[in-house]
Amino acid sequence: MSRAWVSDALRRIEADFNRSADTHLFRLELPAFPGMALYFKDESSHPTGSLKHRLARSLFLYGLSNGWIGPQTTIVEASSGSTAVSEAYFARLLGLPFVAVMPRATSPEKIAQIAFYGGRCHLVDSPAHVYAEAEQLARGCGGHYMDQFTYSERATDWRGNNNIAESILGQMRLEEHAQPRWIVVGAGTGGTSATIGRYLRYRDYPTELCVVDVENSVFYDFWHSRDASLVCRQPSRIEGIGRPRVEASFQPDVVDRMIRVPDAASLAAMRLASRLLGRRVGGSTGTNFAGAIQLLCEMRAAGESGSVVTLLCDGGERYAGTYYDDNWLAAQGIDLAPHAARLEAAVAGGNWC
Known part of the structure; x- marks a missing residue:
């Protein structure tokens, strides 16, 4: 890299x-x-x-510093909305593709904001499935699963x-x-x-x-x-x-x-x-x-x-x-x-x- x-x-x-x-x-x-x-x-x-803007910034800094994010990396996150909005913003700032794996019940306003920042929303029926779906998507495209639920306490x-x-x-x-x-x-x-x-x-x-x-x-x-x-x-x-x-x-x-x-x-x-x-x-x-x-x-x-x-x-x-x-x-x-x-x-x- x-x-x-x-x-x-x-x-x-x-x-x-x-x-x-x-x-x-x-x-x-x-x-x-x-x-x-x-x-x-x-x-x-x-x-x-x-x-979540604070968290997204910390997660990007953490991923970059660990060598997990490069110039061609697709960023994938499991999120109910606000973290994904903020991560889409930072992905656009770095010129990286972004995919948010979200429950289908997420508010339309948040989905629209992710799209505004150039992100794509991948909706699932069960909130319990967002973790595995995000991990699988990242693995399939050679991207990076941000995994806010694991890394948020150590990235800040x-x-x-x-x-x-x-x-x-x-x-x-x-x-x-x-x-x-x-x-x-x-x-x-x-x-x-x-x-x-x-x-x-x-x-x-x-x-x-x-x-x-x-x-x-x-x-x-x-x-x-x-x-x-x-x-x-x-x-x-x-x-x-x-x-x-x-x-x-x-x-x-x-x-x-x-x-x-x-x-x-x-x-x-x-x-x-x-x-x-x-x-x-x-x-x-x-x-x-x-x-x-x-x-x-x-x-x-x-x-x-x-x-x-x-x-x-x-x-x-x-x-x-x-x-x-x-x-x-x-x-x-x-x-x-x-x-x-x-x-x-x-x-x-x-x-x-």
Whole structure:
């Protein structure tokens, strides 16, 4: 493989990173929680519109540095959408073909974005088949299977290098409660939680990490049982988080707490967060918000003060035909009303009932 080509590819990725300012951290005012503050790290402001932009960049750097990606390599990934969108962007940046192996139920908006960046979508009926199908496709064309579910926890430098944990804590430095009581994230590959959990320990922060999980996902049960054979027959309905099997990148020992959030609560919280923020957010941000509000209510009940930081993972424009469509919710049998009422009361009164 040409070292000159690899060197130029690395330069292109670093130049792209240099053109992009760090994502914003902003505070949401919640009067029912005096002495406390909630912050959102806005990952939707990345060039490809989601948290997965960080992961895709790291996976490409990892693949290039390991000699797995060359000038003729077809990049193949198993993804429910956002990672594939971001990887398609970086593949186009390097002039490489890209194929995303995705569940057929993936939102049309994400499929269109992958096509926009020149990628091709290979749809499968069962989410459980994406791994083997992606591996087989890569082998058949002599390409490289990125395998985000294995490599995400090791491709990112958890010690720093402007990873998401270092960015959050650097931006919190001048805030009233500079060291958060909690950081709240969801888990798809587990790479983000692994990076944050490791960094908190490495830098000796007192901040604890809470991972929120969804229905039809094994992470919550695995964290309690450590049974790596757990599987779930149904796919997660909250795109980007939740998995039907235990992924290698999920590191349970760096997670201090897990909260399971019903899908209806995730989507009710998504709509509430969108109203409070004045912009549409995605379903995984709703899951994060629901977990963050529960923790704030617990802190208030315990007489604690402090800050909670969570992620705005992507924008709601990707889900206009699903999560924001009442007809889609009805077809899925999802009733937001009870969860919406509970969340509204929690935000207004500070109590988790």
